[in-house]
Structure formats: structure tokens, C-alpha cells
Amino acid sequence: MQFSSRLIEDAVNAFASLPGIGKKTALRLVLDLVQRPTEDSVQLARSIAGMRENIQHCITCGNLSDQTVCAICRDRRRDTSIICVVESIRDVMAIEDTQQYRGLYHVLGGVISPIEGIGPADLNIDTLISRAKSEEVEEIIMAISPTIEGETTIFYLNKQLADTAVQVSSIARGVSFGGELEYADEVTLGRSIVARRKL
Amino acid sequence: MQFSSRLIEDAVNAFASLPGIGKKTALRLVLDLVQRPTEDSVQLARSIAGMRENIQHCITCGNLSDQTVCAICRDRRRDTSIICVVESIRDVMAIEDTQQYRGLYHVLGGVISPIEGIGPADLNIDTLISRAKSEEVEEIIMAISPTIEGETTIFYLNKQLADTAVQVSSIARGVSFGGELEYADEVTLGRSIVARRKL
Numbered sequence: 001m002q003f004s005s006r007l008i009e010d011a012v013n014a015f016a017s018l019p020g021i022g023k024k025t026a027l028r029l030v031l032d033l034v035q036r037p038t039e040d041s042v043q044l045a046r047s048i049a050g051m052r053e054n055i056q057h058c059i060t061c062g063n064l065s066d067q068t069v070c071a072i073c074r075d076r077r078r079d080t081s082i083i084c085v086v087e088s089i090r091d092v093m094a095i096e097d098t099q100q101y102r103g104l105y106h107v108l109g110g111v112i113s114p115i116e117g118i119g120p121a122d123l124n125i126d127t128l129i130s131r132a133k134s135e136e137v138e139e140i141i142m143a144i145s146p147t148i149e150g151e152t153t154i155f156y157l158n159k160q161l162a163d164t165a166v167q168v169s170s171i172a173r174g175v176s177f178g179g180e181l182e183y184a185d186e187v188t189l190g191r192s193i194v195a196r197r198k199l
Numbered sequence: 200m201q202f203s204s205r206l207i208e209d210a211v212n213a214f215a216s217l218p219g220i221g222k223k224t225a226l227r228l229v230l231d232l233v234q235r236p237t238e239d240s241v242q243l244a245r246s247i248a249g250m251r252e253n254i255q256h257c258i259t260c261g262n263l264s265d266q267t268v269c270a271i272c273r274d275r276r277r278d279t280s281i282i283c284v285v286e287s288i289r290d291v292m293a294i295e296d297t298q299q300y301r302g303l304y305h306v307l308g309g310v311i312s313p314i315e316g317i318g319p320a321d322l323n324i325d326t327l328i329s330r331a332k333s334e335e336v337e338e339i340i341m342a343i344s345p346t347i348e349g350e351t352t353i354f355y356l357n358k359q360l361a362d363t364a365v366q367v368s369s370i371a372r373g374v375s376f377g378g379e380l381e382y383a384d385e386v387t388l389g390r391s392i393v394a395r396r397k398l
Contacts, residue, residue: 002295004270004288005263011250014243018228029217031288033251034263041251044213045244051210052232052240064204064233071203089203089230096201 001027008034060131062107062124064089072096072105079103081138083131085157087111087150091143103141106131111149112156120156128157132164142170200226207233259330261306261323263288271295271304278302280337282330284356286310286349290342302340305330310348311355319355327356331363341369 001023003009008030015026033041057063058070061083065071072078072092082103086092092105108123131137140161144150158168174192175184184192200222202208207229214225232240256262257269260282264270271277271291281302285291291304307322330336339360343349357367373391374383383391 002292004291004295005254005265007246007250007254007265008263011246014246017239017243019231020224020227025219027289027292028219030250032218033247034254038251040216041247044216045248047206047210047213048232048240048247049244051206051229052237055204055206055233064207066204066206090226092203093201093226096203 057107060127061105062109062127063092063105077102080136082141083128083137083139084141084143085128086143087145095143103139106140108144108153111144111147111153113149113152123153125157125160129160129164132161132166137166139167139169142168144170146173256306259326260304261308261326262291262304276301279335281340282327282336282338283340283342284327285342286344294342302338305339307343307352310343310346310352312348312351322352324356324359328359328363331360331365336365338366338368341367343369345372 001012003012008027011030011033012023012026015021015029016023021029033044054066055064056066056068058065058068058073060069060073063070063072067074079102083106084095084101084103085106085108086095087108087110089107092107095101095105106124106128108125108128110118110123112118112120112123128140132140140157142154142157144154154170161168173188174195175181175188181189200211202211207226210229210232211222211225214220214228215222220228232243253265254263255265255267257264257267257272259268259272262269262271266273278301282305283294283300283302284305284307285294286307286309288306291306294300294304305323305327307324307327309317309322311317311319311322327339331339339356341353341356343353353369360367372387373394374380374387380388
């Protein structure tokens with residue numbers, strides 16, 4: 001791609017370094033910004049730099065936060081006796097969007113994966129154990145993806161939490177609501193029969 | 200989408216204002232930036248703001264440029280007797296990428312489109328006419344999309360250029376190289392028979 005402007009080239013390269021954005025898409029974004037008022041670009045630039053410079057991880061739960069302790073941990077109306085353990089901030093947002101949960105969270109920052117060289121020490125596990133030992137917490141819900149790495153992580157955490165008084169649970173797994181039985185995969189369908197519930 | 204951080208929310212909204220980027224994609228970009236060094240985000244922000252604040256339209260050809268006159272117009276090795284008229288900077292880049300053209304360009308900034316309310320006065324046409332009247336220019340090539348609006352624009356420009364000494368031409372149209380005849384559309388195939396060339 002030949003650029004007649006160094007400024008355009010730099011901006012395209014900067015956008016193209018983002019995941020899922022190629023040079024053509026980057027050029028489209030840059031040319032769109034050129035056609036819009038300068039204020040829009042300045043605003044975008046300010047949000048990006050400001051976000052990255054001021055964002056921090058909540059010292060309690062590991063969630064991304066504007067302050068030392070995140071908005072969810074600070075919220076007095078939430079149930080502090082339950083902690084939901086998730087892999088990433090994206091899962092926090094997905095669960096918050098359901099509006100079905102009013103407890104706290106704990107963001108691990110990933111799952112144990114020997115293949116990718118991620119061990120328990122690389123994850124935000126120590127703080128979870130110390131939170132579990134505080135008197136307030138009664139239940140810890142594992143909301144971790146049902147993959148091999150996810151199951152390993154749940155197994156590890158469950159063992160670590162064995163000598164605390166908390167009740168450890170896992171989110172329900174089974175056939176999706178609205179899904180047709182014949183299209184559910186074998187493992188899910190098989191396990192959902194084994195783990196059947198009384199009506 | 201529930202955000203626990205105002206900073207993340209602002210950055211997601213800023214990204215999502217770009218064309219073709221939804222909230223989910225924007226969140227993916229923002230979380231990617233969070234995981235990378237702060238320097239990357241600062242660099243991206245600086246390129247965006249710097250580009251928009253300093254970019255200008257070349258006073259000669261209308262191309263986007265870092266300086267008052269663009270790099271192509273400044274290039275002494277280029278053939279100043281030919282001007283290729285295009286709709287947008289994207290077309291300049293596409294033609295430059297072919298490495299088949301060493302003349303100058305003229306960027307109209309669009310095509311005449313009564314439906315969208317774009318008339319000749321909204322396009323960069325006056326400067327083209329004055330360039331055509333300078334002694335140096337011998338040929339003007341119309342490299343404009345073969346749509347109804349494009350053809351209208353070519354017709355208009357051709358009329359405006361009638362009382363100048365320049366030769367007006369159009370890029371060749373016909374069946375694509377590597378394309379199969381049976382898949383070419385009727386209009387293209389029909390016209391390519393009418394406009395056949397001697398071998």
C-alpha cells in the first residue's frame with residue numbers, strides 16, 4: 001500500500017496493530033476520521049491514552065477499575081457473602097448483563113494451562129484464598145469455561161479452598177435454553193442426563 | 200453492556216463511533232490495549248490526534264498531504280503533462296499500487312450525484328479546469344467509477360474541458376484480466392465487444 005502522506009501511514013499502522021484490524025480496515029477508519037471534525041479525533045485519542053494511563057486492577061477482585069477498589073467491590077448494596085470466580089473482565093460484564101447476580105466477583109486473569117505455561121502462580125489466586133478465609137464469605141461460585149483448562153482450574157481452586165468454611169459451587173451446565181436437544185453436543189447432553197434435577 | 204469502569208466505557212464508545220466497529224469489537228480493542236504496554240496506547244493516541252490536526256488537502260490536486268503541496272505533486276521525477284482524475288484518495292493509492300502510472304493526480308472528492316445533493320460546485324473541479332489551462336498539461340485521464348454518477352461526472356468534466364487544448368481520455372473498460380467471459384455482466388461484455396481493439 002503506497003501512502004502519499006506520512007501522517008496517514010503512521011495512523012494506519014497504529015490502527016492495524018490492533019487485533020482483527022487489517023491495513024484496509026485501518027485506512028477506512030483513518031479516512032473516516034479525516035472527514036469528521038478534528039474534535040472527534042482528539043476525543044478518541046484522549047479516551048485511548050487516558051484510559052490506558054489511569055486504568056488499574058481492583059486490589060480486591062482484580063477487575064479493571066478507575067480507582068484502587070472497583071465500583072462493584074465498593075457498592076454497599078451488593079451481597080458480600082458470595083464471590084463469583086471468573087476468568088476475565090469480559091465474563092464479569094456478561095454476568096452483570098444478565099442482572100441475575102448481586103454478589104461480588106473475583107477475576108483470575110486466565111485459567112491454568114500447562115501448554116501455554118500458565119501456572120497457579122500466574123493467576124490472581126492468592127487473593128481469592130485470603131478473601132475466602134475472611135468471615136464474611138459464605139459461598140464461592142465457579143463461573144469458569146467448561147474446557148479442560150477450566151476444569152483443571154476449578155479442581156485446583158476447590159482443593160485450595162477445602163480447608164476454608166466456604167461452600168464452593170459451579171454454575172449450572174446442560175442444554176441451552178431455546179436449544180434443540182438433537183443439536184446439543186454429546187458430552188453436554190450426556191452430562192445433563194447424569195446431572196438431572198427433580199422438578 | 201455494563202461497564203464497571205468509566206474509563207473503559209469512554210474508550211469503547213469512542214472506538215464504537217468509527218465505521219464498522221460495534222460495541223463488542225470496540226471492547227475487544229480496548230481490552231487488548233489494556234494488556235499491552237502503556238506506550239502502545241500513547242503511540243496510537245498520538246498518531247490519531249497528530250494525523251487529524253496536521254493533515255491537509257494538497258492545494259494543487261486535493262490529495263491528502265502532510266504539507267501544502269502533496270508528495271506526488273512535489274515529486275520532480277513525475278510526468279507533469281498527464282493528470283489522472285479520481286474520486287478519492289483511495290483511488291490514488293490503488294493506482295499508485297499498480298506502479299503503472301507516473302503522472303499527476305486530481306482528487307475530485309466525490310462524483311456529481313443529484314440524489315445525494317452533490318453538484319459540481321461541491322467538488323474540486325475549478326482547480327482542475329485551471330490546471331488544464333496551464334501550458335504543461337497535455338492529457339487528462341478520467342479514472343472514475345463506471346456508475347451512472349461517475350459517467351455523469353465524466354460527461355460534465357469533458358464539456359468543461361472542451362475549450363482547452365488537452366486530450367481527455369478514460370481508463371479502459373472491459374472484461375477483467377483472469378475473469379471468465381461467461382461470468383462477466385451483460386453491460387460490460389456488450390460494451391467490450393463494441394469497443395473492441397485491433398491486435
